[in-house]
Amino acid sequence: MTGRLPLTQLRAFEAACRLGSFAAAAQEMAVTPSAVSHAIRELERMLGTVLFQRSPRKIEPTPEGQTLYRHVTRGFDQLQRGLQEITTAGPARIRVHCAPSFAAQWLSPRLGRFLGLFPAVELKLSASPDYPLFPTEEYDLSIVYGEPRQTDVVAIPLGQETVCPLCAPATASRIAAIDDLLSVPLVRSDHNRFTWPMWFDANSAIAATPAGPRFDRSFMAIAAAVNGVGVVLESTRLAERELQSGQLVAPLEGRSQSLRHVAHWMVWPKGAERKHAFRCFVTWLVEELGVPKIDFDKAAPGHRTPPG
The missing domain is CATH 1.10.10.10 (Winged helix-like DNA-binding domain superfamily/Winged helix DNA-binding domain)
Structure with a gap:
C-alpha cells in the first residue's frame, strides 16, 4: 500500500x-x-x-x-x-522514573532547588525497582541501579560511588579495627552489588558470616543503621545527608579499603532530549552530581558513555 x-x-x-x-x-x-x-x-x-x-x-x-x-x-x-x-500550551512537563533509594535518599531532598530554578516545570517522580522499557508514554527519563539492560537507549553513568561501613556514633565507639565488626550486627541490603564478604575480601580480612537484619532497599538499611541497629555497608552518596548531619559516621575511614563503582545510570529514549523541560532537568541533575556535562547533540540511541 x-x-x-x-x-x-x-x-x-x-x-x-x-x-x-x-x-x-x-x-x-x-x-x-x-x-x-x-x-x-x-x-x-x-x-x-x-x-x-x-x-x-x-x-x-x-x-x-x-x-x-x-x-x-x-x-x-x-x-x-x-x-x-x-506544543507551547500548558506547563512544561518532565516525567522521571527512579530507583527507590536514589529517589528517597538523594533526589527528593534536592528537588526544591530544581523547582526553585525552574518554577514553570511540572515534575512527576515515580520510584520503583522495575526497569521501564522505552519508548513508553509513562516516562521521559529513568535513573536505574546497575548498568542498563536496554541497548537502544541513551545511557549515561552518574559517576562513581564509594561504599564503606557506616553506623551511628554510639555503634562506632565499639569499632576501632576491622576485627571489631565481628562483634556487632552487620546490616545487609539484599540488592546491592557489593556484599560484606566482598568488602572483607578487599581488605584481606577473614570474612564474617553477616549476623544482622536484611533489607531489600538501601534507604531502609540506612535508616536501621541511623537507629543503632548495626553497621551497614552502603554508598556514601545515598547516606550523604546522614553523614553530614552526624547521624552516621564511617568508623573505619582511613583504616580500611572502601569499594567504588558506578551504581546509577540515567537512561532515555530517542527524542526525549528535544523537550526543554527534559534538558533543564538533566542539566541540573549532572551539575548537582558533579559529573561531566552532556552533549545532547551527540547523545543517540545505543550511545553509552563509558563509566568514569
Missing part, C-alpha cells in the same frame, strides 16, 4: 482493537457503530486482508490485525510524543 495514510480508518481500527468492540470504539470517537464498521471494512479493502474475526457477540483481531495493531499503536504514540514536544 502506498500513498496517503488512511488516518481515519486507522484510528477506528486502533480504537476497536483496543476496546474490543465497534460500539465502544464508536462511543469514544463520537460516531455511530456503523461508521466504525464501515471504516474498518474500507481499511481491509485497502490492505487486501481481514483484520477482525467477527461474531454476533465479539470481535477478535486476526494475526494480521494483531501485527497491524502493534505498529499502529507505536505510530500513534510517536505522534503524541511529537505533539507534546512542540
Whole structure:
C-alpha cells in the first residue's frame, strides 16, 4: 500500500482493537457503530486482508490485525510524543522514573532547588525497582541501579560511588579495627552489588558470616543503621545527608579499603532530549552530581558513555 495514510480508518481500527468492540470504539470517537464498521471494512479493502474475526457477540483481531495493531499503536504514540514536544500550551512537563533509594535518599531532598530554578516545570517522580522499557508514554527519563539492560537507549553513568561501613556514633565507639565488626550486627541490603564478604575480601580480612537484619532497599538499611541497629555497608552518596548531619559516621575511614563503582545510570529514549523541560532537568541533575556535562547533540540511541 502506498500513498496517503488512511488516518481515519486507522484510528477506528486502533480504537476497536483496543476496546474490543465497534460500539465502544464508536462511543469514544463520537460516531455511530456503523461508521466504525464501515471504516474498518474500507481499511481491509485497502490492505487486501481481514483484520477482525467477527461474531454476533465479539470481535477478535486476526494475526494480521494483531501485527497491524502493534505498529499502529507505536505510530500513534510517536505522534503524541511529537505533539507534546512542540506544543507551547500548558506547563512544561518532565516525567522521571527512579530507583527507590536514589529517589528517597538523594533526589527528593534536592528537588526544591530544581523547582526553585525552574518554577514553570511540572515534575512527576515515580520510584520503583522495575526497569521501564522505552519508548513508553509513562516516562521521559529513568535513573536505574546497575548498568542498563536496554541497548537502544541513551545511557549515561552518574559517576562513581564509594561504599564503606557506616553506623551511628554510639555503634562506632565499639569499632576501632576491622576485627571489631565481628562483634556487632552487620546490616545487609539484599540488592546491592557489593556484599560484606566482598568488602572483607578487599581488605584481606577473614570474612564474617553477616549476623544482622536484611533489607531489600538501601534507604531502609540506612535508616536501621541511623537507629543503632548495626553497621551497614552502603554508598556514601545515598547516606550523604546522614553523614553530614552526624547521624552516621564511617568508623573505619582511613583504616580500611572502601569499594567504588558506578551504581546509577540515567537512561532515555530517542527524542526525549528535544523537550526543554527534559534538558533543564538533566542539566541540573549532572551539575548537582558533579559529573561531566552532556552533549545532547551527540547523545543517540545505543550511545553509552563509558563509566568514569
